[in-house]
Amino acid sequence: MSSVAQMIETIENQMDAETPADAANPEHLRMVEALLFAASEPLDKKALSTSLPEGADIGGLLKSLEEVYQKRGVNLCCVAGKYQFRTASDLAFLLRKEQPEQKRLSKAAIETLAIIAYHQPVTRAEMEDIRGVAMSKGTIDMLMEIGWIKIRGRKRTPGRPVTYGTTEAFLVQFGLESVAHLPGTDELKAAGFLEAVPPSGFDVPNPTEGLTSDEDPYDPNEPAEPDLLTGSANLDEA
Amino acid sequence: MSSVAQMIETIENQMDAETPADAANPEHLRMVEALLFAASEPLDKKALSTSLPEGADIGGLLKSLEEVYQKRGVNLCCVAGKYQFRTASDLAFLLRKEQPEQKRLSKAAIETLAIIAYHQPVTRAEMEDIRGVAMSKGTIDMLMEIGWIKIRGRKRTPGRPVTYGTTEAFLVQFGLESVAHLPGTDELKAAGFLEAVPPSGFDVPNPTEGLTSDEDPYDPNEPAEPDLLTGSANLDEA
């Protein structure tokens, strides 16, 4: 018997020996492993639990599995609050594929995507304020088409402009557990750059996926032409 | 640190400690693991070796990997000299989702079923005679597939056509104790299925489950092609 096989046996013996509270049920672990391996899409805890025996400790199993695979060629990742096996990122060189990328993103599109990601929910006027230029409609349309951003609601301000946010596909693509896990969020927040106005000691907004207090859910049937209305509202104010 | 993490460390320490000849190179192992995981089809040793550093012991690596995954939810399988990860066969049930679907029989199917139920044992020619239309083969096949009818014997007539009857499953579906409990003419009349004065010559047969006097048990090995024989027998008679 090879050394590896011996080790496996050691693991199994230890697992059997341990109290159920301490160790994950090895049969359940095999099941979660099989389900996640087989799936083409990330699975959430609910989806896993419907396939597992009742009472299985999904959270504990996922944690164990994550540890088992931590240093392997394949890792268990949490993306968009769901779980998926992915090849280890340090092996990218081995697997990297030159993708026929959905049109190379322009600098404007990349910036816009970042602004939407970090500032969501964000209106077009707010994006324009940050970038200091008028947005071309094509940029937003393109990001919508790729499926990385979506209209999430309307701001409760005059004109009721629509607000944009990122999608689950965005989180999956960039390997993020949630928008709160965007790189550098804390620094940006600390510097006050995620606020809509210069630092003034007001509340610090987080990028949030749920509706914020000044945001209404988006109703596509709402008659308003948001941009036009925003415009006219501004005129009124002036 | 959890017990699983400790075990992983144990594995790694052991791996590091062993002589290269004995243990697989853990970095190479990670590579093979990632390559096989990400591949869209099984890979052979040659395909693997082009991606791995020169001199990597592909055979040894695959053997080690096979052992590592032997008792896991996913196994490394070799089919026709090519390797791939597959869900452990005992967990195949996890990848099967049963979806209930309620249906109704077609008009032709329920009529055919009713005639088989009342007139069993009945041959196909007899059914056609009763219904006055040629039977489509699909209808009988479908009723056989559902499991409500079966071939029960052969009629002792020229051509020895097979006879059909209903099954246990049929009785269960329609809540009957036996086919003898199918309502007779008077009961059908009383229940309003038949008009007060049925056409002359109308009667409802008394179906039986046992073989009738002109019926032989069905022997699937009997060489006759019943339909053809029936045809030729009829020709002879004519």
Added chain:
Amino acid sequence: MSEAAFDEFEATAIVADDQALLIQVDGFEGPLDLLLTLARNQKVDIAKISILKLAEQYLEFIESAKKLNLELAADYLVMAAWLAYLKSRLILPQEKIADGEPSADEMATRLRWRLQRLDAMRAAATRLMGRERLDRDVFGRGDPEPVNVVKLRTYKDTLYDLLTAYATERVRKMGGTTYRPVQPLVLQIEEARERLERMLGRISDWSALTRLLPLEWQGEGRRRSAMASTLLACLEMARDGKLQLQQTAPFAEIFVRDAHRATDVPSEA
């Protein structure tokens, strides 16, 4: 992608270093982008940048562009005007400020903050695009094993359906017909009278009897029966004083009217 994005940012900055900058005005994404590039050229932390110097650089840039007859977009000129105003206020001794108007320092701080924010968001964009991306750097299972959906088919057919099918089928084959309520051949006088009484209020003037017949009683025999019964009903009602009848000649059209409204005679009379 991340590297490419970074390269683009760098490219803009490098261009800004030499005189080619002037020709590359189109390469800037608006005045703020241009200001940020100029600010970077000061080679100090943007937080500590001299807004006065920056304003001067910007105005110089616009001047050179004008000399080269480059067409400048309106927003560059608006920014130039604003910076000229800011510059004058920064240079002049603190004068009194109108109510609610920000001081020159506040305006400078605000501009500095906006440049910092744009810079920070660009850095964040670069970091975001530098992440390991699915299907480019990291990969999911290449050959997923889909979940097989097995349809568990059940049938709703009941004994009732089976017996209905059998009875219908057998009876049809035996040449029988399924039961249909027989349409009565004769309109009962009572029925015709009931009908007329319901219509009474609506017969305003002399109306032809033929127009009072029930519409659904069509066909030779049925129409005759309807006519006969309705006429008999009319006669009964005339006897009771509820209707008046009029016929101008034998076999001519018979006219009916409500007795309670009768004040004149038919025009033919």
